[in-house]
Amino acid sequence: MVSDSTLQYNFSGKKVSCFFDVDFELIDTVVKKDNTIFITDENVYALHREKFSERSTIVIQSGEEHKNQQAANEIIDQLINLHADRKTFIVGVGGGVVTDISGYVASVYMRGLRFGFVPTTILAMVDAAVGGKNGIDVGVYKNLVGVIRQPEFLLYDYTFLDTLPDEGWVNGFAEIIKHACIKDKSMFAFLEQNSLMKFQSSAELTGLLIKQNVDLKFTVVLKDEHETGDRKLLNFGHTIGHAIENASRISHGSAISIGMAAACKISGILNGFKSGQSEKVIHLLKQYQLPVEFNADPGKTWEILQHDKKKAGNKMDFVLLNQIGDASVHSIEMEQLHEIFKEIAS
Amino acid sequence: MVSDSTLQYNFSGKKVSCFFDVDFELIDTVVKKDNTIFITDENVYALHREKFSERSTIVIQSGEEHKNQQAANEIIDQLINLHADRKTFIVGVGGGVVTDISGYVASVYMRGLRFGFVPTTILAMVDAAVGGKNGIDVGVYKNLVGVIRQPEFLLYDYTFLDTLPDEGWVNGFAEIIKHACIKDKSMFAFLEQNSLMKFQSSAELTGLLIKQNVDLKFTVVLKDEHETGDRKLLNFGHTIGHAIENASRISHGSAISIGMAAACKISGILNGFKSGQSEKVIHLLKQYQLPVEFNADPGKTWEILQHDKKKAGNKMDFVLLNQIGDASVHSIEMEQLHEIFKEIAS
Numbered sequence: 197m198v199s200d201s202t203l204q205y206n207f208s209g210k211k212v213s214c215f216f217d218v219d220f221e222l223i224d225t226v227v228k229k230d231n232t233i234f235i236t237d238e239n240v241y242a243l244h245r246e247k248f249s250e251r252s253t254i255v256i257q258s259g260e261e262h263k264n265q266q267a268a269n270e271i272i273d274q275l276i277n278l279h280a281d282r283k284t285f286i287v288g289v290g291g292g293v294v295t296d297i298s299g300y301v302a303s304v305y306m307r308g309l310r311f312g313f314v315p316t317t318i319l320a321m322v323d324a325a326v327g328g329k330n331g332i333d334v335g336v337y338k339n340l341v342g343v344i345r346q347p348e349f350l351l352y353d354y355t356f357l358d359t360l361p362d363e364g365w366v367n368g369f370a371e372i373i374k375h376a377c378i379k380d381k382s383m384f385a386f387l388e389q390n391s392l393m394k395f396q397s398s399a400e401l402t403g404l405l406i407k408q409n410v411d412l413k414f415t416v417v418l419k420d421e422h423e424t425g426d427r428k429l430l431n432f433g434h435t436i437g438h439a440i441e442n443a444s445r446i447s448h449g450s451a452i453s454i455g456m457a458a459a460c461k462i463s464g465i466l467n468g469f470k471s472g473q474s475e476k477v478i479h480l481l482k483q484y485q486l487p488v489e490f491n492a493d494p495g496k497t498w499e500i501l502q503h504d505k506k507k508a509g510n511k512m513d514f515v516l517l518n519q520i521g522d523a524s525v526h527s528i529e530m531e532q533l534h535e536i537f538k539e540i541a542s
Numbered sequence: 543m544v545s546d547s548t549l550q551y552n553f554s555g556k557k558v559s560c561f562f563d564v565d566f567e568l569i570d571t572v573v574k575k576d577n578t579i580f581i582t583d584e585n586v587y588a589l590h591r592e593k594f595s596e597r598s599t600i601v602i603q604s605g606e607e608h609k610n611q612q613a614a615n616e617i618i619d620q621l622i623n624l625h626a627d628r629k630t631f632i633v634g635v636g637g638g639v640v641t642d643i644s645g646y647v648a649s650v651y652m653r654g655l656r657f658g659f660v661p662t663t664i665l666a667m668v669d670a671a672v673g674g675k676n677g678i679d680v681g682v683y684k685n686l687v688g689v690i691r692q693p694e695f696l697l698y699d700y701t702f703l704d705t706l707p708d709e710g711w712v713n714g715f716a717e718i719i720k721h722a723c724i725k726d727k728s729m730f731a732f733l734e735q736n737s738l739m740k741f742q743s744s745a746e747l748t749g750l751l752i753k754q755n756v757d758l759k760f761t762v763v764l765k766d767e768h769e770t771g772d773r774k775l776l777n778f779g780h781t782i783g784h785a786i787e788n789a790s791r792i793s794h795g796s797a798i799s800i801g802m803a804a805a806c807k808i809s810g811i812l813n814g815f816k817s818g819q820s821e822k823v824i825h826l827l828k829q830y831q832l833p834v835e836f837n838a839d840p841g842k843t844w845e846i847l848q849h850d851k852k853k854a855g856n857k858m859d860f861v862l863l864n865q866i867g868d869a870s871v872h873s874i875e876m877e878q879l880h881e882i883f884k885e886i887a888s
Contacts, residue, residue, distance in 0.1 A: 231855075265611065265615060269611060272680055272686070272687060273680075276680070276681075276683065276686070276849065279848075279849070281851070281853055281854050281855070282851055282852075282854055283854040283855060303689065304650070304677075304687045304688060304689055305686070305687060306686060306687075306851045307675065307677065307685075307688045307689055307690055307851075308689065308690070329653065331650075331653065334618055334619075334622070335622075337622065339653075340618070340622070340651070340652060341618060341650045341651060341652075342650060342653045343649065343650055343653055343654065343689060344653055344654070502625075503622065503625075505627070505628055505652045505653075506628075507627055508627050508628055508629040509577075509627070509629060
């Protein structure tokens with residue numbers, strides 16, 4: 197199934213196909229029903245039960261708090277019961293939690309099954325399902341365990357967004373704004389000219405934006421799959437953001453929005469990022485109904501932040517903006533970061 | 543550290559170095575003390591405690607029954623407590639259980655840390671630690687979860703073998719005989735001319751044999767890391783063997799010895815493998831004190847065998863001998879295999 201609305205990306209010979217704006221039922225032209233096992237969560241399953249009829253399906257609990265080893269174990273037990281073997285194809289249908297955990301289980305079950313994703317939220321469509329990072333949380337530490345392995349395909353059926361609650365839209369736009377901030381000032385301007393409501397009422401506009409974001413992320417990941425360089429930029433807002441997310445259990449989008457606002461301030465202090473530009477970022481986040489004020493327990497947040505994967509020794513790679521649409525990675529001493537953090541978090 | 547006793551293998555640009563016949567302390571020329579965490583088991587730790595002094599070390603429980611997710615979780619918790627980060631290097635020191643699980647945890651912690659092995663048993667030295675397969679068991683299913691990722695080095699200090707109990711020697715020779723059966727008839731003859739006792743009393747002879755076996759396995763794995771072809775031959779004796787191992791909880795070496803004896807019989811029935819040759823294999827196994835008679839519960843063994851990773855649909859890839867030193871993979875219908883299995887197991 198290759199058409200005008202298909203993009204293909206080549207990872208050292210392994211292709212990832214993105215099928216944009218297609219109907220979920222087209223999955224039957226991509227995978228064989230008799231050797232495919234679907235993984236979804238109870239929310240998606242309740243809303244789209246008909247899509248899974250006559251499909252072998254594992255339904256997991258919804259929510260980031262279930263993206264853990266226990267849920268992975270339960271999926272593995274069900275795969276055994278369903279007699280999954282090396283020919284089995286796994287398709288994760290859902291938001292970031294479903295795609296992260298199903299990609300992870302598919303990567304380790306029998307040392308790796310083939311897999312693909314049908315992302316159903318804005319966040320999963322533009323970010324979580326893209327780029328091959330998969331994994332689970334361990335206690336308060338996000339994505340501490342996982343591997344990097346690309347799915348064979350991403351299938352985009354935008355009608356899933358019809359059932360996405362408002363906070364799901366808000367959540368997803370945090371990552372879209374992140375992409376604009378680090379790589380694309382014209383997308384930033386396009387977002388300024390529009391609004392959540394406009395996107396929610398136009399599948400066409402949303403489809404265009406999603407495709408653009410997927411392409412932006414793949415372009416970064418293709419150059420640097422294992423995050424030794426440019427891919428690090430995608431962590432903009434995520435260092436403080438992830439720590440807040442786990443310290444206060446707010447949504448990923450809200451947390452990284454606060455993280456981006458904080459990173460703008462740090463960019464001002466350490467990187468000469470202009471305050472006028474910083475205000476524009478913060479204004480755009482607010483325009484898309486995202487929070488920008490630090491609101492978590494500073495001590496707990498810092499404690500979690502110290503276990504971030506990006507920390508190495510007494511330094512941490514931290515993404516700072518040079519200007520809107522342009523970012524760079526800076527190795528910051530933890531001590532210096534702590535001083536600035538205390539100021540921002542107080 | 544590269545010397546005459548070093549072999550290097552190149553996996554698409556990633557090198558695996560094998561340091562043969564060196565002292566454990568040379569590890570300090572390979573990894574940095576301040577960012578390395580050692581993983582070993584309580585047996586090795588009790589026997590060689592002095593080797594781990596002033597080294598950050600995680601000690602796990604000994605035994606295949608602990609090669610599971612729970613043990614992996616405990617290692618991960620300890621890595622968090624030890625503030626392991628992306629710069630941390632993991633060194634697994636022990637038998638196959640230690641190298642399998644430490645390679646696995648190293649492959650998924652923070653989406654992959656660097657790692658190397660110091661195998662301390664014959665089995666780990668010639669087989670388990672070689673080839674990048676790592677993982678854990680899930681219930682009765684051996685190595686059901688894992689990934690393929692090569693260690694950066696293997697360090698061979700043969701003095702570890704001084705504390706290896708007799709059954710450890712017997713166990714390891716099962717894999718050596720397997721290598722001879724599938725790939726090397728002159729090694730088979732060499733084994734016939736010698737005995738366990740001779741090897742146990744000559745570090746030089748044992749060292750030569752180990753190096754030869756490591757090289758044999760690497761040669762196979764290099765050509766076919768992801769087991770789509772020649773690597774499958776290394777499963778000789780392992781299909782029935784793994785099932786017996788879990789059905790009756792005997793040692794890996796004993797189980798695959800029985801599995802090899804059974805595979806010889808099946809090779810006779812389906813592949814024209816001569817009965818005289820079959821008798822020679824069985825005689826050699828006995829010569830190295832390995833069992834050859836099927837002694838597990840047939841029903842339970844067959845039930846477990848059906849979940850073998852090599853089964854796909856209603857067929858299974860099964861390794862048969864053509865002659866001693868030469869093997870091939872045959873896709874056998876499960877039904878046919880079951881008929882033959884019942885005969886052998888009765």
